Amino acid sequence: xxxxxxxxxxxxxxxxxxxGRAVIERFIADLGRxxxxxxxxxxxxxxxTGPDEVRELFARxxxxxxxxxxxxxxxxxxxxxxxxxxxxxxxx
Numbered sequence: 001x002x003x004x005x006x007x008x009x010x011x012x013x014x015x016x017x018x019x020g021r022a023v024i025e026r027f028i029a030d031l032g033r034x035x036x037x038x039x040x041x042x043x044x045x046x047x048x049t050g051p052d053e054v055r056e057l058f059a060r061x062x063x064x065x066x067x068x069x070x071x072x073x074x075x076x077x078x079x080x081x082x083x084x085x086x087x088x089x090x091x092x
């Protein structure tokens with residue numbers, strides 16, 4: 001929430017916008033431009049960000065993704081998502 005923000009560099013680094021996924025959305029939008037055809041991307045996300053929603057963002061951009069590991073940490077769970085181009089149309 002805007003009224004909860006403070007003018008601090010760390011606050012800006014951790015602010016993901018209203019959904020918590022603003023930076024992730026930009027990352028996924030540009031990933032197809034820089035990832036080689038058989039390349040893989042790993043993304044660390046918090047349960048507070050919504051791993052399923054992040055996987056849906058990948059799918060909408062033509063990627064297939066999997067949660068490859070999770071780790072509970074101080075009231076949240078961190079998940080590593082592996083994404084690659086959906087060359088077989090599985091996510092379509």
